[in-house]
Amino acid sequence: xxxxxxxxxxxLVQAVIAASLSFxxxxxxxxAAGQDGWKAWAYPVSVDLLLVAAWRRxxxxxxxxxxxxxxxxxxxxxxxxxxxxxxxxxxxxxxxxLRILVAGWPAVAFLGGTLLAHAPTPKxxxxxxxxxxxxxxxxxxxxxxxxxxPTPPSPPPPPVPVPVSVPDGxxxxxxxxxxxxxxxxxxxxxxxxxxxxxxxxAPLAKAIAARL
Numbered sequence: 001x002x003x004x005x006x007x008x009x010x011x012l013v014q015a016v017i018a019a020s021l022s023f024x025x026x027x028x029x030x031x032a033a034g035q036d037g038w039k040a041w042a043y044p045v046s047v048d049l050l051l052v053a054a055w056r057r058x059x060x061x062x063x064x065x066x067x068x069x070x071x072x073x074x075x076x077x078x079x080x081x082x083x084x085x086x087x088x089x090x091x092x093x094x095x096x097x098l099r100i101l102v103a104g105w106p107a108v109a110f111l112g113g114t115l116l117a118h119a120p121t122p123k124x125x126x127x128x129x130x131x132x133x134x135x136x137x138x139x140x141x142x143x144x145x146x147x148x149x150p151t152p153p154s155p156p157p158p159p160v161p162v163p164v165s166v167p168d169g170x171x172x173x174x175x176x177x178x179x180x181x182x183x184x185x186x187x188x189x190x191x192x193x194x195x196x197x198x199x200x201x202a203p204l205a206k207a208i209a210a211r212l
Contacts, residue, residue: 019048022044022048022081022082023048024044025081025082026043026044026077027040027043027044028081028085029081029084029091029094029098029102030044030102032091032092032094033094033098033103034099034102034103035102042106043102043105046105046106047074047077048074048078049109050070050073050074050077050112050116051074051078053070053112053113053116054067054068054071054112054116055067055071056116057070058071066116067116070115073112074109074112077105084098170198170200170208171208173198174194174198174208174212175212177189177194178194178212181193181197189212190209191205191206194208194209
């Protein structure tokens with residue numbers, strides 16, 4: 001446990017030392033480029049914040065291209081200041097191009113921080129309603145094809161004939177009419193003739209003929 005704490009403390013101390021040196025180098029370069037007072041101290045803060053924002057974007061896994069782009073820009077700015085203050089440049093006579101880069105850095109850092117902090121939210125893929133409707137129509141046709149054929153309706157049962165009641169007196173009169181018809185024509189009387197002679201409905205005449 002103690003060895004692990006000692007390792008963490010060593011890493012933390014090393015990080016603090018490296019950050020302090022880098023912070024001081026960027027401040028010295030900004031001051032040599034004409035940014036005096038509080039402005040020279042704001043430059044290292046701007047560079048470090050852009051590094052942190054870009055690293056955070058890389059950790060989230062979204063917009064990794066933009067994260068790497070701004071991370072490299074901030075890293076070059078930090079490394080450039082560290083190397084420039086190592087005696088490669090005359091800090092009392094900074095070149096014009098370096099003064100232009102230092103003066104333009106706030107706008108670049110603001111743009112990068114804004115783009116990293118306000119990344120567009122990915123939109124869900126659009127739903128193809130035409131494909132869904134077509135798929136539903138195909139599924140409906142398949143279900144209808146596999147469904148059992150409808151059962152045809154059964155025909156209604158034939159009507160049951162209602163028995164016709166014939167009075168005995170009418171039967172007696174009908175026998176006389178039939179006998180007369182047979183004596184006159186030589187043929188048995190048929191139902192239409194019996195209907196006309198007795199002036200009765202056809203069902204009743206049929207029932208009478210069945211009893212003759």
